[in-house]
Amino acid sequence: MFKAALAETPREAFNWRLAFSVICFGLMGAARGLDEGLIGTTVTQKSFINEYNLKVTKTQDATQLASRIGNITAMVQIGSVGGALIAFIACDKIGRLWATRQLCAVWIVGVIIYITSNGNYGQVLAGRFIMGLGIGQTTVVAPTYLAEAAPRSIRGLCICIFSGSVYLGIMLGYFANWGTSLHISNNTSKQWVDATILHIIFAGIIVIMSFFALESPRWLAKVGRDEQAATNMSKLRKLPLDHPYVRSELIDIHDQLEREREATLGSGFLGPLKELFLLPGNRYRILLGLGCQLLGQWSGAQSITIYAPQFFQTLGVTGSSEKLFATAIFGVVKFVSALICAFFLVDFIGRKRSLSLGIIIQFISMLYVALYLTIVPSITNGKVQTSSQKHASTGAIAMIYFSGVGWALGWNSIQYLIGAEIFPLRVRSLGTSMIMCFHFVNQYGNTKAVPQMLIVGAPGLSPKGTFWFFSAITLLGLGFVWFFLPETAGKSLEGMDELFNLPWHVIGRKGAALTAGKGSVAEAMMLGDTEKVAEITRAEQVENVENVGGK
Secondary structure, eight states, X not given: OHHHHHTTSOGGGSOHXXXXXXXXXXXTHHHHHHHHHHHHHHTTSHHHHHHTTOSOBTTBOHHHHHHHHHHXXXXXHHHHHHHHHHHHHHHHHHHHHHHHHHHHHHHHHHHHHHHTOTTOHHHHHHHHHHHHHHHHHHHHHHHHHHHHHSXXXXXXXXXXXXXXXXXXXXXXXXXXXXXXXXXXXXXXXXXXXXXXXXXXHHHHXXXXXXXXXXOXXXXXXXXXXXXXXXXXXXXXXXXXXXXXXHHHHHHHHHHHHHHHHHHOOOSXXXXXXXXXXXXXXXXXXXXHHHHHHHHHHTTSHHHHHHTHHHHHHHTTOOSHHHHHHHHHHHHXXXXXXXXXXXXXXXXXXXXXXXXXXXXXXXXXXXHHHHHHHHHOGGGGGTOOOOHHHHHHHHHHHHHHHHHHHHHHHTHHHXXXXXXXXXXXXXXXXXXXXXXXXXXXXXXXXHHHHHHHHTSSSTTOOHHHHHHHHHHHHHHHHHHHHHHHOOOXXXXXXXXXXXXXXXXXXXXXXXXXXXXXXXXXXXXHHHHTOHHHHHHHHHHHHHHHHHHHHHO
């Protein structure tokens, strides 16, 4: 399986320089992961609860408490919406490397404001908002660079290093807070501040590594620095400039840029925006990305990641240390699942099959928990259970772990991968930026809504209603994937146009089959197939004549 997938890629292309760049940009996924892992457990730390009044009192009922917790946890998502928009401008104007350095600087400033708040609720919100401005940019900058720098045969693997790093951050965040809860007093803010410093450590590592990484050849070609683009491509592939593999990639890049210049709908910001929504192929791409974000974020697994201790408590795990330990193991399960997806699934069985498998696992898990909470509603009140109910409770806790496996194999990997690889170069930063803005808007709404959804009675859905909601959205997502999501594994970034120029109703179901075997002149040149070169050239000439005649 591996040999077949990698057959057309020279062995030299898998080298230390590519690995270094992938690790540098892949580690940016830890920015989101650290925040999700840390904040979800920080709000359960006794020191943080006492410092920021996170408990029911005479002046603060359960609904107000849920709103206060939601404000603290979700403020990074609000900032991330702005961060994703900033990333579009930064990526295109100053390049992928300098965009990385400035986002790390913003990220560090936000963390410093947050950890020095000293009981000031407003400063906590301000610091976490600024953190979001930096963290939100990572979801655009890193996947875009990884998609552009990676050979097509392992593009999914390279982008999944980013999504895997999300779980590395989550796992480290969970264990850091569990460790500080055991070894640092509940009466000092150091209990949560010491763990939060992980943010600064990771940002510093990424900044240092960025000075030894190579700029994206595709961005260099886009801004007219062709000679540097060729040099960087040669170094990333560890092949000479005149090697057919390097030449084919450079020819594809310049061909696409030329086509995009001819098809442009204007310069400035409005030109790419018009192209994104007025050209049918691009419109399908953006709607596909938005649909994936909407269904992925409301499928429930992301909520469980952020509020894992509360969900484990709902299912009968009691005691602060026990909840944090169960949450930490949850992080390990997700991290290992993400690595399995990256190395063995997404490039070798395809994006669509990997995502469908993950969604099915997630649906079964959510459905089990929903049925359990419906049949045994007393568990949420902490009442004594029968022997059979205890066994069912253990099964429900196991299903929470399985939901994490499904999420890591499915939506979590695809939500970054699809956005980074489907767009043409001219609108790639804008398209990815808009998709990630929508991602964070939905995550903010989800993070704010879930604490209140879990409340029994108005305005909540109760725990059982919440899991029935998650089950329904997950099942809807499976249908969406089957009908609308095309298989993109093995296709070059420049070769996506052929797929998305098909009629909209066949792209998802038959697009991969209909475009199988179709390639570019550059690909045929790389393989030394002169007959294929002539065939593709004739087809393009006929298409151009037909287009002119039609106009």
